[in-house]
Amino acid sequence: MSDQTLLAIQDLSKVYPNGYEALANVSFSVQAGEFICIIGRSGAGKSTLLRCINGLVPITNGSIQVQGTDVASLSDEQKLLLRRKIGFVFQEFNLVGRLSVFQNVLTGRLGYVNNLQALFGYFGREHREKALSCLERVNISHRANYRADNLSGGEKQRVAIARALAQEPLILLADEPVASLDPELSWSVMADLRKVAKEEGVPTLVNIHDLDTARQFADRVIGIAEGKILFDGTPAQLDSATLREIYRNDLSNPTSRYA
Template sequence: MIEFTGVSKVYPNGTRALNDINLKIEEGEFVAVIGLSGAGKSTLLRLINQLIPATSGTVTFDGTDVTSAGGKELRNIRRQIGMIFQGFNIVKRASVLTNVLSGRVAYHPTWKTILGLFPEEDKQIAYRALQRVDILEKVHSRASDLSGGQQQRVAIARALAQEPRLMLADEPVASLDPITTIQVMDYLKKINEEDGITTIANLHHVDLALKYSSRVVGVREGKIVYDVKIKDIDKKTFLADLEKVYGRAIHHDEMLGEG
């Protein structure tokens, strides 16, 4: 479904964030991307919907070259890709409904969405999305009045309203408490399994990766240094193997203990 071929990204300040990445992700997978801060995880995710343009190489989404897409073609690709963020990035001064409906803007003519004219069908999609993440009762609340976990669920609902085929999650739980973390991860997993939406999540915690993903990809200094399916993981050597990703082995007492 997604294929990176020889992708590199060098930022204007000279930082080489990614170096010759080759990666193939199949439909339906739940890929956890792990690695130190600054290893290139966020860049990797953002290359898929071209929020960050690649310096060289190509990224394809269902065979379509994302790296060379622009304008309407790019927006058509993006609307099939939901994205949630560490900072939630919902519009705080708007209602929950407006936020979720904004997930539909790429499906309609601009003049209609600017005037806020969404068809009843879209509202139903929005309500259903909110129901999926159990927050329908907040539909008319102002987004800024919600807690962090609730805001992240609204963000998931907005992504669901896109009726996406792929979900990108950039550190989705890094600013949440442990309880809400589990909730949000559970929703992502449920959506992945029930709707078959391919999911790629950057995660800080190795145990979350183990518990929720079907495949763990490790990034270090702009390179993929680890790529194993969960079913193939050898529990005995796993923590030691992570030395490739983090530069040293992970100890048992450094795990969250939630897996």
């Protein structure tokens, strides 16, 4: 493992309590600065993979190392601290609707204040400045005082990206971040996500169902089908036979496109 390796996943398997194996022997590692899109049809295991990485679901087998440390070896408290350094962007934004945009982004700073400050929502000047600069980075600072639930979908997702950035994350994970947005908007939000990830040098994993979006933005594509990695390479290396394997019977990414 090189010292640029932020994340190393080895033989990861996930079996849900009902016995369904959603991931089988998944291995890959992620270097500083990489922008990776994970593609696959619905049910392939993309969300399960991201949830395993940030500890939202327990893994069944294998290992996940972040900066050389096996996550399984951490105490519960250390796991919580680690999770606060992993930015997560959801398809449905997951903002607190009754709070302002600014307050939502400040919650990204929770890992940097003590418990009492967190309890009373007290964030000192450096945290407020950081939150504002994150909003500026995604061109949404003019909405800082709006209630989050008054924003459009594209604006909400920019705020969610700003909140993840405010965490000063080691890794950014985004689960279908633009699937709820119309196509034109989805490309501009993806472009902003890629821009900030590259500026910060934060390695980023983005689950994307749509192949064209993945090809447009990824440095590297990982293709998953039935819980297994079928492809790991550059967008240019993706050939039509591989795409047919990944997207078998997927009507929203019809195989006729790769013929």
